[in-house]
Amino acid sequence: MPSTDAELKKAGLKVTSPRIKILDILKKPEHQHVSAEDVYRILIEQEDEVGLATVYRVLNQFDDAGIVTRHHFEGGRSVFELSAKKHHDHLVCLTCGRVIEFEDEVIERRQLEVAQANQIELTNHSLYLYGECKNADNCEYNTEDANPGRFGV
Amino acid sequence: MPSTDAELKKAGLKVTSPRIKILDILKKPEHQHVSAEDVYRILIEQEDEVGLATVYRVLNQFDDAGIVTRHHFEGGRSVFELSAKKHHDHLVCLTCGRVIEFEDEVIERRQLEVAQANQIELTNHSLYLYGECKNADNCEYNTEDANPGRFGV
DNA sequence: TTTGGTGCAAACGATTTGCAATTCT
DNA sequence: AGAATTGCAAATCGTTTGCACCAAA
Numbered sequence: 001m002p003s004t005d006a007e008l009k010k011a012g013l014k015v016t017s018p019r020i021k022i023l024d025i026l027k028k029p030e031h032q033h034v035s036a037e038d039v040y041r042i043l044i045e046q047e048d049e050v051g052l053a054t055v056y057r058v059l060n061q062f063d064d065a066g067i068v069t070r071h072h073f074e075g076g077r078s079v080f081e082l083s084a085k086k087h088h089d090h091l092v093c094l095t096c097g098r099v100i101e102f103e104d105e106v107i108e109r110r111q112l113e114v115a116q117a118n119q120i121e122l123t124n125h126s127l128y129l130y131g132e133c134k135n136a137d138n139c140e141y142n143t144e145d146a147n148p149g150r151f152g153v
Numbered sequence: 154m155p156s157t158d159a160e161l162k163k164a165g166l167k168v169t170s171p172r173i174k175i176l177d178i179l180k181k182p183e184h185q186h187v188s189a190e191d192v193y194r195i196l197i198e199q200e201d202e203v204g205l206a207t208v209y210r211v212l213n214q215f216d217d218a219g220i221v222t223r224h225h226f227e228g229g230r231s232v233f234e235l236s237a238k239k240h241h242d243h244l245v246c247l248t249c250g251r252v253i254e255f256e257d258e259v260i261e262r263r264q265l266e267v268a269q270a271n272q273i274e275l276t277n278h279s280l281y282l283y284g285e286c287k288n289a290d291n292c293e294y295n296t297e298d299a300n301p302g303r304f305g306v
Numbered sequence: 307t308t309t310g311g312t313g314c315a316a317a318c319g320a321t322t323t324g325c326a327a328t329t330c331t
Numbered sequence: 332a333g334a335a336t337t338g339c340a341a342a343t344c345g346t347t348t349g350c351a352c353c354a355a356a
Contacts, residue, residue: 036345
């Protein structure tokens with residue numbers, strides 16, 4: 001895996017302090033799905049002074065460069081995620097906000113067939129499943145990771 | 154099918170002129186997927202004076218009442234559609250903005266299985282397929298219905 | 307040095323809200 | 332009458348931009 005610096009260079013982006021910090025944040029497993037405001041808040045919490053506008057700009061550049069993928073969850077705001085090596089969809093718990101990634105061959109194949117049947121050349125798709133954890137134990141609600149209401153319906 | 158008036162009453166909403174006009178617009182087949190601004194524009198075109206704020210309020214009330222379903226297509230703004238008698242997903246042409254509704258048993262079933270496997274009680278889901286019409290002929294781009302860029306990536 | 311990047315504040319587009327005037331029941 | 336609804340303008344929210352200043356190559 002290339003270093004953060006190398007990744008930025010490869011994307012044709014100058015290696016700057018804000019970009020390094022933001023990319024490093026996105027790389028942390030606990031920050032798999034964050035909004036621009038989330039990133040901004042995290043930066044402030046770790047005492048790094050980066051303007052909100054810069055966060056938006058950098059995130060957009062990362063999106064353009066293919067470093068991150070932008071998602072439109074219910075609720076309006078954009079959520080970013082490090083571009084996965086592998087395609088996957090999302091299962092979101094509406095109670096605790098936990099996001100589970102999954103991939104289903106059958107669904108993927110059917111999507112292509114549906115598009116085909118309608119004479120459409122599929123360029124991309126988005127599938128989100130929303131639900132609630134069956135056992136309170138599984139549910140991360142009340143956990144420090146919990147972000148209740150964030151994906152509220 | 155109940156009259157517009159009856160539907161509003163059943164939803165516990167007072168029968169007012171703006172609500173009747175908006176619901177009637179939503180019922181037209183050519184307005185299956187419209188944004189609040191779309192509705193507002195249509196109202197003005199047909200010489201009906203209704204405030205934009207009212208359009209938003211009414212659309213939200215309809216959503217709460219289950220009369221319409223709100224969608225979050227790529228691009229930010231919300232698109233509303235008369236609640237379907239039958240569940241379906243969407244296939245969107247990014248070139249002409251045309252929206253094709255479809256339903257696929259296999260996909261539906263797999264979704265439930267995926268949720269089940271992850272101990273999540275599925276409450277709802279959203280699946281959007283984005284692509285481009287294969288033949289320029291099929292593509293409604295340049296048609297009066299066309300709304301290019303509206304769903305642009 | 308030269309080109310691109312950054313912060314800040316103002317600008318934006320979509321949507322919501324406070325409030326006084328108006329309309330259903 | 333009395334409660335719900337509307338219009339308008341001001342307020343929000345998430346996001347983008349103009350511009351003077353600063354930093355990487």
